[in-house]
Amino acid sequence: MGFSGNGMFQFFKKIGSRLGQKIRFLFGAKIDEASYEELESLFYEADLGAPLSAELVEQIRALLKKNPDLPSDKILQEIRASLLRFFQPPLPIPPASPHIILIVGVNGSGKTTSLAKLAAHYRKQGKKVVIAAGDTFRAASVEQLERWAKAIGADLIKSQPNSDPSAVAFDALAAAKARGADVVLIDTAGRLQTKTELMQELAKIRRICDKQIPGSPQETLLVLDATIGQNALDQAKAFHSFTPLTGLILTKLDGSAKGGIAVAIQKELKIPILWTGTGEAAEDFQPFDAPAFIDALLNLE
Ligand SMILES: Nc1nc2c(ncn2[C@@H]2O[C@H](COP(=O)(O)OP(=O)(O)OP(=O)(O)O)[C@@H](O)[C@H]2O)c(=O)[nH]1
Numbered sequence: 439m440g441f442s443g444n445g446m447f448q449f450f451k452k453i454g455s456r457l458g459q460k461i462r463f464l465f466g467a468k469i470d471e472a473s474y475e476e477l478e479s480l481f482y483e484a485d486l487g488a489p490l491s492a493e494l495v496e497q498i499r500a501l502l503k504k505n506p507d508l509p510s511d512k513i514l515q516e517i518r519a520s521l522l523r524f525f526q527p528p529l530p531i532p533p534a535s536p537h538i539i540l541i542v543g544v545n546g547s548g549k550t551t552s553l554a555k556l557a558a559h560y561r562k563q564g565k566k567v568v569i570a571a572g573d574t575f576r577a578a579s580v581e582q583l584e585r586w587a588k589a590i591g592a593d594l595i596k597s598q599p600n601s602d603p604s605a606v607a608f609d610a611l612a613a614a615k616a617r618g619a620d621v622v623l624i625d626t627a628g629r630l631q632t633k634t635e636l637m638q639e640l641a642k643i644r645r646i647c648d649k650q651i652p653g654s655p656q657e658t659l660l661v662l663d664a665t666i667g668q669n670a671l672d673q674a675k676a677f678h679s680f681t682p683l684t685g686l687i688l689t690k691l692d693g694s695a696k697g698g699i700a701v702a703i704q705k706e707l708k709i710p711i712l713w714t715g716t717g718e719a720a721e722d723f724q725p726f727d728a729p730a731f732i733d734a735l736l737n738l739e
């Protein structure tokens with residue numbers, strides 16, 4: 439899927455995140471203690487989180503102590519390098535057929551939409567895709583998936599309302615084997631990370647998958663709404679403790695997201711961000727590109 443950093447950059451421009459410009463402005467004037475305090479607030483407001491904001495300020499302070507005349511461009515480059523260090527390329531996933539992907543997250547984070555976008559991505563590669571309507575909680579979610587599956591050309595496996603989502607996953611994997619599908623995407627109902635019982639349900643879905651196809655699901659992706667800031671970090675931690683996550687999908691970057699949360703999550707959890715959502719349509723979906731993302735965050739081109 440072709441992706442240049444410019445696409446993501448435009449979204450940050452639109453939402454008016456001006457972190458880079460503000461830093462430039464700050465260091466274009468005389469630097470005193472208040473400048474460092476202001477810098478820390480700027481980092482914090484960009485959703486980088488308190489520990490990282492403080493760390494970055496100390497780093498810049500030390501840098502300017504050694505080299506008081508450092509131009510603001512160089513300061514921004516230093517910040518860019520520091521932020522990029524947190525991003526590691528994701529580990530390759532051993533090929534499997536069918537390849538099973540479980541999609542999890544809190545209510546309304548963009549799970550079903552992201553699942554559909556992923557399905558569209560695999561369909562474009564010519565893969566045969568089965569979707570499991572594992573959100574048996576809301577009838578509307580099955581209808582939502584029915585529309586997507588039809589538009590994309592994927593098979594949908596569904597069950598009765600309020601049935602066990604593990605059973606839907608089981609049926610979908612059986613169908614995938616029988617039909618020779620390449621990819622299975624399992625939707626799940628939104629759940630609060632604090633509801634233990636619902637979180638345990640995810641572990642059950644994983645167990646059932648593993649029983650049906652040993653080693654599956656190969657991927658468990660947490661969908662995070664980037665506009666909720668630091669709360670996304672808490673969600674990621676909680677989901678990861680109940681069900682080991684292999685990757686993240688960061689959605690709604692076209693909204694009021696500040697973006698720094700991506701760095702905070704990488705720093706703390708080291709779970710790779712694999713995909714980004716930048717709208718409601720199937721094509722508003724790009725593989726995560728760390729350098730382009732950081733450039734967008736810092737308004738660098
Ligand atoms: N602007 C924007 N809207 C998005 C994005 N991803 C999803 N949405 C919208 O967010 C809303 C919720 O998306 P869903 O995919 O239904 O979210 P969900 O996590 O499946 O929700 P539940 O199943 O109710 O938990 C819908 O209106 C989507 O169109 C995105 O990247 N950008």
Ligand SMILES: [Mg+2]
Binds near residue numbers: 549550551573579626
């Ligand atoms: Mg849904």
